[in-house]
Every structure is written in structure tokens, then in C-alpha cells.
Amino acid sequence: MSVRVESFxxxxxxxxxxxxxxxxxxxxxxxxxxxxxxxxxxxxxxxDVVCGYDTVEGYLQNGxxxxxxxxxxxxxxxxxxxxxDGEDYAVPCNERGVTHLHGGNVGFDKRVWxxxxxxxxxxxxxxxxxxxxxxxxxxPANLLVSVTFTxxxxxxxxxxxxxKADAPTVVNxxxxxxxxxxxxxxxxxxxxWIDGDSVNAVDEDLIPTGTWLDVGGTAFxxxxxxxxxxxxxxxxxxxxxxxxxxxxxxxxxxxxxxxMTAVSPESGLKLTCFTDQPAAQLYTGNVMDGALGKGxxxxxxxxxxxxxxQHCPDSPNHPAFPSTRVDAGEDYRTVTEYRLExxxx
Numbered sequence: 514m515s516v517r518v519e520s521f522x523x524x525x526x527x528x529x530x531x532x533x534x535x536x537x538x539x540x541x542x543x544x545x546x547x548x549x550x551x552x553x554x555x556x557x558x559x560x561d562v563v564c565g566y567d568t569v570e571g572y573l574q575n576g577x578x579x580x581x582x583x584x585x586x587x588x589x590x591x592x593x594x595x596x597x598d599g600e601d602y603a604v605p606c607n608e609r610g611v612t613h614l615h616g617g618n619v620g621f622d623k624r625v626w627x628x629x630x631x632x633x634x635x636x637x638x639x640x641x642x643x644x645x646x647x648x649x650x651x652x653p654a655n656l657l658v659s660v661t662f663t664x665x666x667x668x669x670x671x672x673x674x675x676x677k678a679d680a681p682t683v684v685n686x687x688x689x690x691x692x693x694x695x696x697x698x699x700x701x702x703x704x705x706w707i708d709g710d711s712v713n714a715v716d717e718d719l720i721p722t723g724t725w726l727d728v729g730g731t732a733f734x735x736x737x738x739x740x741x742x743x744x745x746x747x748x749x750x751x752x753x754x755x756x757x758x759x760x761x762x763x764x765x766x767x768x769x770x771x772x773m774t775a776v777s778p779e780s781g782l783k784l785t786c787f788t789d790q791p792a793a794q795l796y797t798g799n800v801m802d803g804a805l806g807k808g809x810x811x812x813x814x815x816x817x818x819x820x821x822x823q824h825c826p827d828s829p830n831h832p833a834f835p836s837t838r839v840d841a842g843e844d845y846r847t848v849t850e851y852r853l854e855x856x857x858x
Contacts, residue, residue: 516630516637521546521553522569528625530569537664538635541853548572549622550582550641550660552690554807557668557853560780564691564817567807575804577812578689581622582660583615585645585652586837587687588761588794588826591720595829597653597681597838604651612718615689617650621658622689631661638663647680654682654841669787669852676845683837684845685824691798691817692851694777694784698810700797700818701742704776707735707795709762713825715754721827721834725763726751733760738774741818745797757799757815761792761825769848773820781856788822788849791835795820822849 521532530548537543544554548569555563565579566572572579586604590613593606608614615622626641642659645652658676665671674686694703712733713721728734732744732752745757752758764772772793773786786793796819798812806812828834839845 516633516639521548524548524569524573524625530625531628533628533630533639535637535639535662535664537637537668538666539668541664541668541670543662543664543670545639545641545662547626547628547641549624550626551622552580552662552670552688555670555690555851558780558782558855560695560782561807562692562694562782562784562853564693564806564812571806577691577801577804578615578622580688580690582641582686583689583821584621584658584684584686585616585650585656586613586683586685587615587821587823588685589614589718589720591718591827591830593651595683597683597829600653602651602653609718612720619650621645632663635666636663652682654678654680656682656684658686660686667852668854669850671848671850673848674846676839677843678839678841680841682839683829684839685828685837686847687821687823688849689819689821690851691812691819692775692784693817694775694782695780697779698813698816699742700815701740701745702778703741703818704738704778705735705741706738706774707762707793708765708772709793710736710765711763712751712760713763714751715760717754719755719759719826721761721825721831723831723833733758738776741797742815745815755799758795758797759799761794761823763792763825764788764790772822775818776856783854783856785852785854786820786822786849787852788847790822790824790847790849792825793820793822794826822847
């Protein structure tokens with residue numbers, strides 16, 4: 514039950530990267546990097562359940578947002594443009610030159626964060642913080658942001674996001690962990706449940722059309738648990754656009770609640786997600802290219818999945834969606850937990 518700090522390498526700029534290792538009272542261990550406020554490792558029951566790399570070079574060369582904190586805006590913004598209080602803003606179109614993805618060319622995932630240990634007891638906690646200056650990646654307002662990671666005594670990784678701006682802006686923070694609950698190399702047999710009745714319908718650029726698709730009777734329906742792979746190659750037009758699951762679910766309920774459960778029949782590991790966010794992106798690693806991850810294990814297509822709690826993609830351009838606007842002096846705060854347990858035989 515402690516927090517240990519180790520060197521994780523050096524960036525080409527000369528900046529050093531540290532790794533903070535949090536050991537909780539219940540047996541969970543999380544390793545976090547100052548580069549990207551990145552979740553590099555999450556172990557429980559003898560399994561490391563998140564993908565990533567063993568070196569700084571791996572993160573620089575292979576990308577993929579593995580375990581990184583995403584901001585200022587997680588997911589996509591159409592055409593790299595939005596309007597706020599009558600003023601137009603342009604942010605980089607870093608995805609095929611047509612959409613803004615995960616904060617732009619140098620998003621929060623590629624920044625070095627300041628780290629501070631908050632607790633070293635049975636529930637160790639580390640806070641990562643930085644000032645995102647006005648104009649960074651085209652966004653308005655200075656934004657002071659922090660992400661606090663806590664390993665609880667009940668084997669949950671709690672992620673608390675806090676931000677405050679000095680002028681109106683848009684904010685949509687999330688974590689891009691890729692989960693794998695066994696060593697099979699495939700998520701096809703992982704049993705998934707999502708408490709969501711609809712997903713954002715998207716166009717060919719995976720930008721919301723503004724309409725919601727009822728999951729009933731479609732491959733998107735996880736309201737009754739089913740293997741991820743059962744319908745992943747379904748011929749539904751929306752599935753073909755994503756090459757599998759790459760869609761945002763509107764989650765049922767409000768406040769901090771259980772929204773997702775995933776179970777591996779092979780390992781017996783169960784992952785449960787709790788959040789206060791209105792939505793979450795399910796992504797099934799459809800374009801993972803086999804780059805070598807930790808221990809030399811290939812990060813192969815559909816070998817892991819993401820469940821990114823967030824607001825909707827392109828919300829600044831869709832007034833009917835839950836708002837991502839943050840005004841001057843307003844406290845932005847959201848909390849997500851990923852809990853792990855071993856199923857009884």
C-alpha cells in the first residue's frame with residue numbers, strides 16, 4: 514500500500530517522464546505516466562488489464578492514445594470548427610484532414626503533466642495537472658485542468674477530472690484505456706453489458722448526424738449481456754461505417770451509476786464501470802495494427818476494447834446534445850470508476 518516513483522525515460526525535447534505506481538489495499542496496482550497523464554498498467558488477480566507500451570518510444574512511435582487522458586475535447590468535432598458566443602473557432606483536422614479528433618495534433622495525451630502525490634495509504638492517489646493556455650490547439654480560454662487517479666481499497670480505479678477556465682470554452686475529458694480481461698488476444702468472447710438504449714447515428718466520417726439510433730433489434734444492443742464478437746461483423750450500415758463498434762452510447766439514468774459490465778469467461782475477471790457522464794464511446798480496436806505492446810505482445814485488431822465515458826461527439830455543433838460549454842469561473846468536474854473483481858467459480 515504505497516506510491517512509488519520510477520523514471521520512465523526521456524522525450525526528444527529532454528523532458529524526463531516519471532511513472533507513479535499506486536498499490537491499493539485490495540490488491541490492485543495502477544501505473545501512471547506524467548506523459549499524457551497515461552494509465553500505463555492496471556493489474557489485478559495476476560492480469561494486467563490495459564494495453565500500452567514498455568517505453569516512452571513506444572508511445573511516441575505507435576500512438577493510438579493508449580491509456581491517455583484526452584482533451585480538451587475527447588472524440589470528434591466536425592470539420593475542426595465550432596461557434597461559441599457568435600465567434601468561430603478552428604481546431605486542427607488531425608484525422609484524415611477532415612475531422613478534429615481527441616484534442617488535435619498535440620492534445621493532452623502528448624503533453625507532460627505535473628504530478629503530486631495526495632495519499633499513500635490504503636487508497637493511494639496521485640493528481641496530474643497542467644495549464645492549457647488560450648489558443649492551444651485553437652481552443653479559447655486558459656484552462657487549468659487536473660486528473661486525479663485513486664486506487665480504492667475495493668479495487669476500483671477512480672478517475673476524477675477537474676477544470677476551470679477564465680473565459681467560455683468547450684471541454685470534454687476522458688481516458689482512452691484499452692481493456693483486455695484475459696490473455697487470449699481477442700475480445701470476441703468477452704461478455705458485455707451496456708445500460709444504453711440508443712447510440713449516435715454517424716456519417717462516413719463518424720460524425721453524429723444529429724439523430725439517435727434505437728439499439729433495439731440491432732447489433733448495438735448490449736442491454737442483455739452478450740459476447741462482443743457475436744454481432745461485430747453485422748451488416749448494419751452503421752456497423753460498416755465503424756468497421757465494428759465505434760459509436761457513442763447515450764447512457765440511461767443520471768448521477769453516479771453503473772453503466773457497463775464486462776466479463777471474461779476465460780479469466781473470470783469482471784470489469785464494472787460507474788460514471789456521472791451522459792454517454793460513453795464503445796470502440797473495439799478495429800484499426801489496431803499489431804504494434805508491439807508491453808512484453809512484446811502485439812496490439813492486434815480487436816484484441817482490446819475502450820469504454821470512454823464522456824459527452825457526445827461534436828456536441829458544440831449540436832445544441833440538442835448535452836452541453837460541453839464551460840463558462841469563466843465555472844467548476845468542471847466529472848468522476849468515473851473502473852472496478853475489478855474475480856468472478857466466483
